Amino acid sequence: MITLNNVEVIYDSVILVLKGVSLTVKEASVTTLLGANGAGKTTTLKAVSGLLRAERGEVTKGSVEFDGERLDRLAPHEVVKRGVVQVFEGRRVFEHLTTEENLGAGGHIQREGARVKEGIERVYQYFPMLKERRAVQSGYLSGGEQQMLVIGRALMSNPKVILLDEPSLGLAPLLVEEIFGIVRRLSHEQKLTVLLVEQNANLALEVAEHGYVMENGRIVLDGPAAALRNNADIKEFYLGL
Ligand code: ATP
Secondary structure, three states, X not given: OEEEEEEEEEEOOOEEEEEXXXXXXXXXXXXEEEEOOOOOHHHHHHHHHOOOHHHOEEEEEEEEEEOOEEOOOOOHHHHHHOOEEEEOOOOOOOOOOEHHHHHHHHOOOOOOHHHHHHHHHHHHHHOHHHHHOOOOEHHHOOHHHXXXXXXXXXXXXXXXXXXXXXXXXOOOHHHHHHHHHHHHHHHHHOOOEEEEEEOOHXXXXXXXXXXXXXXXXXXXXXXEHHHHHOOHHHHHHOOOO
């Protein structure tokens, strides 16, 4: 379980972006963090993964905990070692490497070659499309395949928690549904804990068990996904209905 307690984040010592964010991501479930552009969703993920510091950001108040241990004082590679990985927005594959080489690169933290092979097979089991495209240079994959690949690559480190940043961006809804279906299966079958950042509230609330809505650096609403789907404010502001 991941917990953020009243987290404040400041960039460049002056730009206050998170203004006391508290949220809980339950083990082996999908939690979504919704909100408009610039609300602070990516910053929230970076506060968990420790990647804030690379951008001169800092958790200045509150804490981030994973299974009772504080993450917000750890270096990013230490956070990865605890089993928490972030998948960035924008599908950053290693374009000149094949699909399978990208997966191999994601497995570099495993010491034994046999475990890397096992990991690749597990990814192929969930994303059969990647198996078909294993020998293709990843720069030539479609957007959907690249999104599957960056998720698959993150799975190669055998994480307990995965932080997904806007996986739906620029993809057709049917494809997003397919990817989200796989994410849900991973959470159930592999006990993977997922924090999913999305602007597409409609699709995110289909896959998530619980949702939070963020506005201007604060959580303004949260609840079971089913309840949020029926909430009038959500419908108006985030589902565009
Ligand atoms: P998006 O969907 O556009 O990624 P978001 O909800 O993820 O939006 P963030 O990327 O967390 O929002 O950005 C929140 C605010 O913090 C924005 O106003 C942004 O300009 C600011 N911000 C983000 N990164 C930095 C940085 N490295 N330095 C200064 N300000 C930043």
